[in-house]
Amino acid sequence: MAKVKSLAELKAMREKLQTGLDLREKSNDPDSLVQIKVAMATCGIAAGAKQVMEHLMEKADELKLAVVFTQTGCMGYCHAEPTIEVRVPGRDPLVFGHVDNKRADEILTKYVMNNEMVEGIIPVNYETIG
Amino acid sequence: MINVTIDNKHIQVEPGTTILKAARQAGINIPTLCYFELAGMKFENKPGGCRVCVVEVVKDFNGKPRRNLAPACATDCVEGMEVLTHSPRVINARKTVLELILSDHPNDCLQCEKSGDCELQALAIRLGVRDIPFKGVQSTYRKDSTLSVRRDMDKCVMCRRCETMCNNIQSVGALSAVNRGFSAVVAPAFEQNLGDSSCVNCGQCVQVCPVGALSLVDNIGDVMAAINDPKKTVVVQTAPAVRVALGEEFGMEPGTIVTGKMAAALREIGFDYVFDTDWSADLTIMEEGTELLGRVKKVLNGEKAALPLFTSCCPGWVSFYEKNFPDLLDYPSTAKSPQQMFGAVAKNFFAQKIGVKREDMVVVSIMPCLAKKSECARDEFKVNGNPDVDYSLTTRELAHLIKQCNVDLNNLEPTDFDSPLGQSTGAAVIFGATGGVMEAAVRTAYEVYTGKPLANINLEVVRGLEGTKEATVDFNGLPVHVGVCYGLANARKMMEEVRNGNPRGFHFIEVMACPGGCIGGAGQPFHHGNSDIIRKRMEATYREDAGKPIRKSHENPDIIAIYKEYYGEPCGHLSHEQLHTHYFDRSEHVEVK
Amino acid sequence: MATIKLSESQLNFIKDVCKAHGNKGGEVINVLHKVQGEFGYLPKEVQEVVALELNIPVSRVYGIVSFYSFFTMTPKGEHPISVCLGTACYVRGAEKVLDEIKRQLGINVGDVTPDGKFSLTVLRCVGACGLAPVIEVGDKVYGRMTPDLVKDVIAEYK
């Protein structure tokens, strides 16, 4: 990785990276990638987030779903760990709490594949400055 | 100068002056407990921990009152500051804090060594504590003792003076605050015995302890038993620094010289022979001076010899280098300390002379020192298990002994010491102050080396309370470079310098463990941080020297006589046997299992 | 002074750690972290070597070890159990969980079971307050504990 040599370069880099992310997230192309973020702070991991993530990956493989998994920090819903955020292109991102293997399966088969809601949705109740 | 108002008194102080000191300038004496200072001697302990000295800052730098009470010892004055030292808020807080401290203190004042000299007791009296409202658990710790120092940490008030002394001034590092919260206490590593630590028994922790948590090992009973044993001949020797401090215990001004009264008191108590360690100090100069000249000559002849020569009369220092500088054991003089030389002479030459068996003679030393108690118990100073010096009492113990024996020191007629181990010179007297051994040694070594009389025998450059001093003395064309220091941290620096090749080219270095030398010894009356007391003892020491008819060790007729009669010559065969010693590696070793 | 006895590999480990930290006294806490990471605890001998290598008084090392609750001089069990007694856990009944663990293992806080399998300590907040009450067995965190669950958790390690 080349070093960032100036602020302009940093900004250019941001543009590029952001477009990449946006493409992934906001595309209306149904074939584009589904993105699942798993909250992996201490709380999440203690509640089994790692194991759920592994399960989700296996299941997605099995279902031949193209999903990008990323870990992220605390979403703030400690009461509902493990929590994951699912972004399906063309839809608003959704956060699910108390995700165990069973719910993970449902999220993939029902919500991601068929746009059916499943239990465990946590309404995002905050505003974030970007 | 900045303007402050304390208890409605307006005063001007230097910037950087604490409220405590500013108040003192204004004649207001704020009580303290943990705070401790030896002014001019670079020792200051102000952790701000006890909170006894808190005051109310009604107007701070910003013109507003300060939210909390401020510790006067550690709060600097600022322009326009207004302080109250005895408002109801302050008095209540101060008293409550003191009651809290007392609630975790055994309060067994009647049996405590420190009673009457205790700073906590004085505070309780001053603040009129009549009741301790807080009942609760008290800290209890295992009691522990070396041959010199007793620890009863139940009494510790966490002032941290001992820790500061042990680490910052002495660099011994035996003591540290351990644990935390209510269990916090000052202790050796692993709360093991102090004797198993790096402690060198200098005892300065005892000298600065405000309470009875650290105290000396009391040998008065042993000495009384010996005096009352008809089979025993009890010989006593008194160190140079004792005579300039003992009077303080009897209400005399610091710096009062009580040599004659002390000798008389010792006789009243019942000692059979009252001799003087000053005499053996003169002997030490003969041995050590000769050793120095021997090494210098060797080097001048291109032979190898360990230079600089370090003095070895201070047992705290000896223990320190055995523990910390085992690679430099060749450097200190092999001459025994004056106490041990005296013991060796007494139990060999003198016992023989008066026809008393060694086992039937008890040698007692009166020392300003706690380390001497450990020194006299060393194996190398014993013959078939019988020590050359049986018991070493401190100045404070002697005062107790005198009082117990109903001797009225103040009204005693002075008397002389007994002969033949009683007569001494001014050179021996100044052993008590830092730089004194050096000056005494130079007086003799110069004349022995050059064969000429020393023009000015007052070697002013090595006098005074500076922690480290150096000087060059012209030995008839040979520049002899000497160094003097007290405090083991200063000594450590010099030793490290020597270890690194002695860049300043010292020939001779005097080291004393205690502040100001033996006059500030741990066995002396408590100075409670008043360095003027030490200064006055020092002045008395040089006064005594100046008043002596003979001021050079090699001119002491009794010394000349004993060489003629018994030892032959300094550093000769017999003196090597009796008056010299050797050192041991007592450092910590790592061993693989 | 005392002679320190350690195996050669232990000794070399400590020496290497100290050396990696420049044998500087100011690094003592970092050194102790690494050494405790290796030995599980900081026995007297280890502290003595650290002191020697960093050229600081052993009393200072002990002063530090006895000050910080993270450092311990007693060996831990094979499966160290820590019960969080942070406020969140406390108000959600951590003490009852602790009592149950004590009862099941028959040991008190700070002790190790006679078979050396378990040791019990308490700590203040692992930051998993959302799962309160929380206990840790080794590195594994168990959240939403109840006294009833204690038996099962312990059984996992028997």
Add this chain to the structure above:
Amino acid sequence: MHVLCCGGTGCHASASAQIIENFKRILAEKGLQDEVQVIQTGCFGFCEKGPIVKIMPDNTFYTQVKPEDVEKIVNEHIIKGRKVTDLLYMDPENQEHVSDSKHMGFYRKQLRIALRNCGFVNPENIDECIARGGYEGLGKCLTEMTPQQVIDEVTKSGLRGRGGAGFPTGVKWGLCAKNKCDEMYVICNADEGDPGAFMDRSIMEGDPHSIVEAMAICGYAIGATHGLVYIRAEYPLAIHRLQVAIAQAREYGLLGEDIMGTGFNFDIELRYGAGAFVCGEETALIHSMEGKRGEPTLKPPFPAVSGYMAKPSNVNNVETFANVPIIITKGADWFQTIGSEKSKGTKVFALAGQINNVGLIEVPMGTTLRDIIFEIGGGIKGGRQFKAVQTGGPSGGCLTTKHLDTPIDYDSLVAAGSMMGSGGMVVMDETSCMVAIAKFYLEFTCEESCGKCSPCRVGNKRMLEILEKITDGRGTMEDLQELRNLAAVIKDTALCGLGQTSPNPVLSTLDNFWDEYVEHVVDKKCRAGVCKKLMRYEIDREKCIGCGKCAKNCPAEAISKTNYIAEGHKLPSMEIDPAKCIKCGACMSGCKFNAISVK
């Protein structure tokens, strides 16, 4: 189409189950069960107006829905596509109905500034961070601003230290910058020791790059090239993520030599705490980093003059730093618009205890406790009564119902007898005994006291002993008086912030829960049933069938048979000897006949 129905505990209590039931039934009746899916969700954070029903995809937000409203929603909205106006949220300001929750500014009580990237980015991937504007603040400082301008901007923003006392951050930087020196340090205090607080951990785990960036900005502002993070060794994941972030930033040239080609050098090292709460105090923290016991020393000298290695040092905590980059990029003027008059911006709280939505929240300064607890927090667990909320950890106090509508900021919390502290917020219900809570905090302080000053070392111990006396039923009214005096003296005389604030939990409970203390002292009663020595287990001899299970369970052999056989029972009932009873509760939990109760 989806019907999202709030299943948060608050709404659940107010009949959300019945609403779901109704939706399902009515939709089935209309044959719409396949078209419209009914889903129960987590809490919307708007419990005051619950139960909430949200219709997707048009985001219509119905509030205070009653089970009988369901039919109307189905008929009007779902079938006819007409919104049910009277169930829409009414904007209190203009009295207009708002349908889309996205337009309900009021509803969104949380504003994430410090947590802006937590849960959004992969903390171990610097690209995602840069994509969200990471390091632009640093770039702006280095290329467009002088160090003084940076300090001025931070000062102007009104940002105050988030670690507890709330000292203005810009002023602190300015004081340090004045003491120019060859070596200066930026220190990040990540020794989050407050039990029940995990904001800093979450930020470091979720957005470590913001800390790295902010420290570099601070370094530039004050003229330091070294950064040190003092982090709890108990936070292995946070340590790991910080290490990764530092390494990545170095790789990208955002740390190290000649950052972004501007000639500015800055690097960061980690130092580990070792379990001492007092090390959150900046002088103690510095001593700990120097390899000493973490004992505080008197200020002055302040770290800005003589800090780490006696060099000028600036210490800020994690959350404070997390605010800095965004202040630089968005500007002080923007930041100033958020928060209350004297406390700008937001505050992260770790909401824990007996509350439904335990979690990490971030609200603008000036939000009321009521909003936090009953809206965002979803109210009290199990539908029990709110009793107290503890803020500020061992340095703070317990606030009660009367404080619920206080807008919280640094100053209002101090005025209420508590403090902001680092942001722990532990909610308690009637099952918590306030005397026991005060004792709990004092136990903590006693354990964590460094032992240096007598008021804290001995005073807190004595306070704890008095509290133990009270919870053991041996307390007197004089003890309560003594507690107050001791508390006042400790506050007035202790050496450091930990000691000076340690009496706060006791003082605030004395102030707010005096009755409960008096009950313990005079009536020898603990209404929460927490203080064991004040409890009495009793067997109802009418209910006891004499099976003897309780006696078997009793570890203290305190239970024996009586001579009394209740009507309809065959065996004599059991009784508990109160003198032997250790109040472990084993008998009660084992009794299948509910014959044992605690008084």
